Amino acid sequence: MDDTQTMDPVAILRELEDQCRSSAAGLPRNTETSAEWSGIAFRIGNDCLVSQLGEVVEILEYPELSRMPLTRPWVSGIANVRGNLLPVIDLGGYLKGEQSTQTSRTRVLVIDYQGLYTGLVVDEVLGIKHFTDDEYTASDPAAADSLQPYLQNGFLRGDQVWNIFNLHELAQTPAFLQAAV
Secondary structure, eight states: OTTTOOOOHHHHHHHHHHHHHOOOOOOEEEEEEOEEEEEEEEETTEEEEEEEGOOOEEEEOOOOOOOOOBBOOEEEEEETTTTTTEEEEEHHHHHSSSSOOOOOOOOEEEEEETTTEEEEEEEEEEEEEEEEGGGGOOOOTTTTTTTTGGGEEEEETTTTTEEEEEEEHTTTTTHHOOOOO
16 A cells, blocks of 8 residues: 555545454354343242342342331331431341341341332342243242242252242232331
């Protein structure tokens, strides 16, 4: 190429793009697809539960709380999370009437459903679990009676049943919404 000839930068980029596209190898194709369900696994007492991934907006370490007077015993308090006030509910206390013991594994699941922004104290978060359609099963009848209104079947992996706990159903329950004494 001669120095006196002007080079069009856009034309050079188009030519380079065409060369890259023509020499690029195609991606491998996955011909088999299976439906996969993903959720946040957590524990309340001895019950291992899983909630749909989209129902939990955040997982927090147990925050510093301010007590709220004239509330039910299962209302742990209120936390300031990045400038937002978060009511924190002891899920085990609400469901089973037994206050949870705070440990290094205690976490708060944050839900935000139809304007209800709330933190739920759980004994432990067990991570994200992925289940396939062939693991889908009925909920474990041995699960605590207080959990039953919120269970929507489950997944069987090995000999462990992971009951699906519907946090949105919990957020609509009148007894849960009535936190004041």
